[in-house]
Every structure is written in C-alpha cells, then in structure tokens.
Amino acid sequence: MHRRWRAAGACIRERGWWGSGHEPVLSAFLSLIERDMIKCPEGIQPLPVDILARAERLVAGMHVDMDAPLD
Secondary structure: OEEEEOHHHOEEEEOOOHHHOOOHHHHHHHHHHHHHHHHOHHHOOOOOHHHHHHHHHHOOOOOOOOOOOOO
C-alpha cells in the first residue's frame, strides 16, 4: 500500500496493483468519481443509518484480510 497526494491535500491510499493498469475501467471510473468529489464536495453525504446497519448485519462475523491478494 502506498499513498498519493491529490488536489486540495487529499491523500489517496492505494495497493500496489492499483496504479499498474490491471483495472483500467475501474481506475477510470474511480478517477471520474474523484474529480466530481473535488469539484463538488457538498455532494458527499454520509450513508443513511439504516443502510449502514443493514450492511453491518450482512457482514457480521466475516473476516477480511486487507493484505490478501485479490483474485
């Protein structure tokens, strides 16, 4: 994992595979979202509590190794 600095001082944390071109469509999509977030930060809103609670129920008891390779 490494960090990149973007406009407005935002720090983006990335895994090593991220910048290597393995996922060009995903990379382009996330770049589009990033530009929109920088241009219109007022559009960033927190998840509604009910959606967050549902997500927590769905993943309860699961373990994710953030350092494991993506298959």
